[in-house]
Amino acid sequence: xxxxxxxxxxxxxxxxxxxxxxxxxxxxxxxxxxxxxxxxxxxxxxxxxxxxxxxxxxxxxxxxxxxxxxxxxxxxxxxxxxxxxxxxxxxxxxxxxxxxxxxxxxxxxxxxxxxxxxxxxxxxxxxxxxxxxxxxxxxxxxxxxxxxxxxxxxxxxxxxxxxxxxxxxxxxxxxxxxxxxxxxxxxxxxxxxxxxxxxxxxxxxxxxxxxxxxxxxxxxx
Amino acid sequence: xxxxxxxxxxxxxxxxxxxxxxxxxxxxxxxxxxxxxxxxxxxxxxxxxxxxxxxxxxxxxxxxxxxxxxxxxxxxxxxxxxxxxxxxxxxxxxxxxxxxxxxxxxxxxxxxxxxxxxxxxxxxxxxxxxxxxxxxxxxxxxxxxxxxxxxxxxxxxxxxxxxxxxxxxxxxxxxxxxxxxxxxxxxxxxxxxxxxxxxxxxxxxxxxxxxxxxxxxxxxxxxxxxxxxxxxxxxxxxxxxxxxxxxxxxxxxxxxxxxxxxxxxxxxxxxxxxxxxxxxxxxxxxxxxxxxxxxxxxxxxxxxxxxxxxxxxxxxxxxxxxxxxxxxxxxxxxxxxxxxxxxxxxxxxxxxxxxxxxxxxxxxxxxxxxxxxxxxxxxxxxxxxxxxxxxxxxxxxxxxxxxxxxxxxxxxxxxxxxxxxxxxxxxxxxxxxxxxxxxxxxxxxxxxxxxxxxxxxxxxxxxxxxxxxxxxxxxxxxxxxxxxxxxxxxxxxxxx
Numbered sequence: 082x083x084x085x086x087x088x089x090x091x092x093x094x095x096x097x098x099x100x101x102x103x104x105x106x107x108x109x110x111x112x113x114x115x116x117x118x119x120x121x122x123x124x125x126x127x128x129x130x131x132x133x134x135x136x137x138x139x140x141x142x143x144x145x146x147x148x149x150x151x152x153x154x155x156x157x158x159x160x161x162x163x164x165x166x167x168x169x170x171x172x173x174x175x176x177x178x179x180x181x182x183x184x185x186x187x188x189x190x191x192x193x194x195x196x197x198x199x200x201x202x203x204x205x206x207x208x209x210x211x212x213x214x215x216x217x218x219x220x221x222x223x224x225x226x227x228x229x230x231x232x233x234x235x236x237x238x239x240x241x242x243x244x245x246x247x248x249x250x251x252x253x254x255x256x257x258x259x260x261x262x263x264x265x266x267x268x269x270x271x272x273x274x275x276x277x278x279x280x281x282x283x284x285x286x287x288x289x290x291x292x293x294x295x296x297x298x299x300x301x302x
Numbered sequence: 303x304x305x306x307x308x309x310x311x312x313x314x315x316x317x318x319x320x321x322x323x324x325x326x327x328x329x330x331x332x333x334x335x336x337x338x339x340x341x342x343x344x345x346x347x348x349x350x351x352x353x354x355x356x357x358x359x360x361x362x363x364x365x366x367x368x369x370x371x372x373x374x375x376x377x378x379x380x381x382x383x384x385x386x387x388x389x390x391x392x393x394x395x396x397x398x399x400x401x402x403x404x405x406x407x408x409x410x411x412x413x414x415x416x417x418x419x420x421x422x423x424x425x426x427x428x429x430x431x432x433x434x435x436x437x438x439x440x441x442x443x444x445x446x447x448x449x450x451x452x453x454x455x456x457x458x459x460x461x462x463x464x465x466x467x468x469x470x471x472x473x474x475x476x477x478x479x480x481x482x483x484x485x486x487x488x489x490x491x492x493x494x495x496x497x498x499x500x501x502x503x504x505x506x507x508x509x510x511x512x513x514x515x516x517x518x519x520x521x522x523x524x525x526x527x528x529x530x531x532x533x534x535x536x537x538x539x540x541x542x543x544x545x546x547x548x549x550x551x552x553x554x555x556x557x558x559x560x561x562x563x564x565x566x567x568x569x570x571x572x573x574x575x576x577x578x579x580x581x582x583x584x585x586x587x588x589x590x591x592x593x594x595x596x597x598x599x600x601x602x603x604x605x606x607x608x609x610x611x612x613x614x615x616x617x618x619x620x621x622x623x624x625x626x627x628x629x630x631x632x633x634x635x636x637x638x639x640x641x642x643x644x645x646x647x648x649x650x651x652x653x654x655x656x657x658x659x660x661x662x663x664x665x666x667x668x669x670x671x672x673x674x675x676x677x678x679x680x681x682x683x684x685x686x687x688x689x690x691x692x693x694x695x696x697x698x699x700x701x702x703x704x705x706x707x708x709x710x711x712x713x714x715x716x717x718x719x720x721x722x723x724x725x726x727x728x729x730x731x732x733x734x735x736x737x738x739x740x741x742x743x744x745x746x747x748x749x750x751x752x753x754x755x756x757x758x759x760x761x762x763x764x765x766x767x768x769x770x771x772x773x774x775x776x777x778x779x780x781x782x783x784x785x786x787x788x789x790x791x792x793x794x795x796x797x798x
Contacts, residue, residue: 093467100463163466164337165549170462230459300462 096162099153100228103174104221106146107181110139111217114184115210118191118279122203127195136188143185150178169296176289177224180217183285187278196271199262205255209248209279216244216283220290227293227300234297241290248283252276307501310376313384315525318492320390321402322352322529325488327537328399328560328591329480332553332599333473334535335542338466341535347474348481348534349527355485356523357516372685373413374795378649379496381641382409385634389626397536397544398622401590404429406491408627412634417650418684420708424701426627428588433623436589437597439567444552444559444601451555469550476557485523493522540619541595546603546611556598563594570776577773593623651795654713655682661711661751668703670696685709716755716793718744725792732788736765741789752794756786 117135124131153174157167198206219240226234259272330344373379386405393400407425414421455465502514502521542548548556565572566584573583596619603611641647657677665671673695682688689708696704718741726738740763749755759766768782769775 093461093464096463097461100461161337161340163462166462228462232456 092156092160096153096156097228099149099156100174101225103146103149103153103177104225106142106149107177108218108221110142110146110181110184111214111221113138113142114188114282115214117188118210119207121191122198122206126197127192132191136185136192139181139185139188143181146178146181150174166296166300169292169299173224173227173289173293173296176285176292177220180220180282180285180289183278183282187275187282190278191275194271194275196275197268198272198275199264202255202259202272205251205258206276206279209251209255209276212244212248212251213279213283216241216248216286219244220286220293223290223293227297231297231300234293238290238294238297241286245283245287248280252280307376307496310380311496311501311521313380313387314493314496314522316391317383317387317402317406318522318525319529319532320387320394321488321492322348322526322531323394323533324390324400324529324537325402325484325592326481326530326534327541328595329484329557330477330534331399331538331541331595332548332556333477333542334538335544336548336550336553338470338473338550338553339477341538344477344538345531345534347477348484348530351478351481352485352526352530353520353523355482355487356489356519356526357485359482359486360489360519360523372419373410374651374653375648377641377647378413378417378638381637381649382406382413382634383492385409385412385637386630389630389633393622393626394533394537396618396622397540398619399537399541399592399596400622400626401432401592402488403491403590404432404623404627405630408630409634411627412631413638413650414686415631416635416638418686420685420689420705422702422705429627432588432590432593433620435567435587436563436591436593437600439587439589440556440559440563440594440597441601441604443563444555444598445604447559447562448552448555448602448605451551455551466550469554472554473550473557476554476561480557480561485526488526489519489522492526493518540615541599544612544615545596545599545619546606548599548602549606552602552606556595556602559598559601560591560594564589564591570780573773574777583773652683655685655688655708655711656680656713656750657688657711658750660754661707664710664753665703665707669699669707682711685712710751710753712752713750714752714794715748715750716752716790717748718746718755718793720745722792726789729788729792733785734765736763737785737789739763740766752790755790755793759786759789 113135117132117139120129120131120135121127126132154171157163157171161167163170219237223234223237223241226232226237255276256273259269259276262269264272326344326348330339330348333339334341334344373382383406386402386409389405389408390400390402407429411421411425413419460468496518497515500514500518502517504511504513506512542553567587568589570586573586576583596616600611600616638649642649657674657680659678662671662674662678674692676695677688677691680691682691685708688711689704692699692704692708720742723742723745726733726741730738737759740759743762744755744758747758749758756766760768766782766786768779771779
């Protein structure tokens with residue numbers, strides 16, 4: 082029994098570390114995504130070395146996040162851990178993983194389609210990238226709080242909504258500007274898709290934080 | 303080993319099964335209900351520690367519990383144990399947590415009614431008190447403890463994974479301790495009645511002597527363990543999930559609140575400890591752990607979300623509590639009738655109650671004994687018929703005093719037979735040398751009433767004398783009473 086309880090606490094530390102590392106992957110891929118898109122816009126599109134490097138890093142993080150999520154899920158099911166919140170935690174991790182996937186997918190699309198963004202939109206896109214990055218980071222902080230300090234989840238979750246709204250506020254006029262220009266329609270549609278894809282990250286983050294808010298109420302009760 | 307004894311023993315085993323199937327929920331119900339501990343794990347732990355508790359600690363305290371009320375025939379004991387077991391089994395199948403002790407009390411009352419023995423109806427006040435006090439006290443405790451624990455946990459900021467592991471470990475430890483005390487405290491309820499007819503002999507493995515009593519209790523605890531393993535899940539799910547969904551921390555708080563209520567309000571050791579420090583004592587009240595645990599769960603439900611409390615389930619449980627002693631009494635009465643008239647079994651041995659001058663002198667301070675002189679020389683076969691006559695002659699007498707008078711009027715004609723002295727000498731672990739010698743000094747003497755033997759012992763030796771009734775003397779007096787029971791067990795007639 083003594084050894085079992087020792088190994089029990091050893092396993093717990095390992096699992097705590099895995100959850101923490103998973104959130105690190107999301108947070109870091111969020112930073113790399115922003116840096117990748119910035120490099121794309123400012124330094125020669127998909128052929129930019131910095132862009133390629135960032136894409137590589139985000140892909141590696143996406144794979145690591147997937148592996149960690151699978152590990153955590155398996156362990157939680159096998160050991161029947163946290164019966165009251167297991168389902169919620171697993172769906173939280175899956176939704177967070179979706180965000181990492183989406184970050185990677187968007188960068189891959191940039192790499193494949195290599196869209197040409199007129200310089201005049203750069204400032205707006207940078208603003209959009211900043212709001213989206215802040216949004217995801219606030220989500221990561223909220224998610225970390227859920228695991229350890231449930232009382233402070235709300236302190237950050239409202240920021241997610243604020244940044245999501247901010248992103249929406251940038252996207253609408255930006256898309257109008259694009260469609261008001263003289264570019265061919267197919268290019269306009271392509272640029273709109275990329276902008277929607279970036280904005281979608283913030284939308285996803287907001288959906289996750291909504292779910293987190295409900296689980297938090299249950300946990301704090 | 304007589305076959306008849308084994309048949310009679312079967313009802314004790316049935317009672318053990320019912321107890322295991324119902325009472326394991328008090329210990330592991332919330333842990334299993336919240337899915338923190340798998341049922342199979344809980345059942346294994348519960349079975350092991352119930353057995354250890356019963357064999358190690360149960361045997362030590364069981365000497366005084368070898369009688370099921372006044373039941374004096376094995377046939378009667380069989381029916382009483384069977385009736386209590388059947389009622390608990392029925393309510394277990396319905397998934398309702400009930401008090402096994404109250405089922406047994408009900409069955410004894412059924413026997414009293416059937417045989418015409420006087421019943422102490424104040425026991426109903428105790429039972430009704432338990433129905434309210436156990437759940438209400440535990441609900442209050444769990445309410446405040448849960449708030450305190452949650453406040454503390456919020457400050458500690460434990461990772462959810464760590465909190466989960468610690469809660470699981472705490473529930474396991476609480477389950478181990480709870481199972482041990484379940485075995486130690488209840489084995490006497492289950493097998494105590496068969497101590498007098500114990501078919502097992504002492505035997506030694508190496509230097510370790512396994513007494514016949516320990517073997518008897520081992521068999522009983524196996525029955526409890528089988529009850530836990532085969533049928534306890536339903537009641538566990540009622541306690542841990544159906545009344546109100548609990549969180550794992552809530553599950554733990556319920557167990558601790560229940561243990562604390564039992565410790566604070568039912569522990570004479572704590573009462574003694576407080577009194578010995580000169581502190582005021584907490585009044586002892588009757589509490590039942592089955593009923594306490596339900597209160598504990600509701601207490602948590604009041605904080606979490608009172609709309610989640612399923613009052614329908616709670617109502618069914620309350621009805622089951624009321625049903626337990628009543629149905630058990632009726633069933634026991636009916637079964638005794640069938641046993642006696644259909645199967646021709648002896649369900650009670652004839653006893654005799656007689657009023658004489660010495661007993662009137664003994665009770666002169668408590669009762670108006672003048673009118674009772676009319677009863678001198680009259681013989682009664684039941685305490686009930688004697689009580690009726692006493693009530694007629696002294697209608698204003700205090701209920702408890704009349705009851706005590708009637709009980710003490712039982713003629714037993716106990717002879718202190720020197721043939722049993724070697725057996726008395728074997729009780730040297732239980733009695734002092736001075737006490738044994740004082741019993742021997744009464745060799746050959748016969749006493750009509752049990753209390754006369756006790757009086758003679760008290761006069762003969764200081765060591766048999768009880769001290770003034772105070773909280774601090776309670777422990778000493780209990781020990782003297784326990785030792786008196788050892789002597790009385792030896793010289794009064796065994797159940798057949």
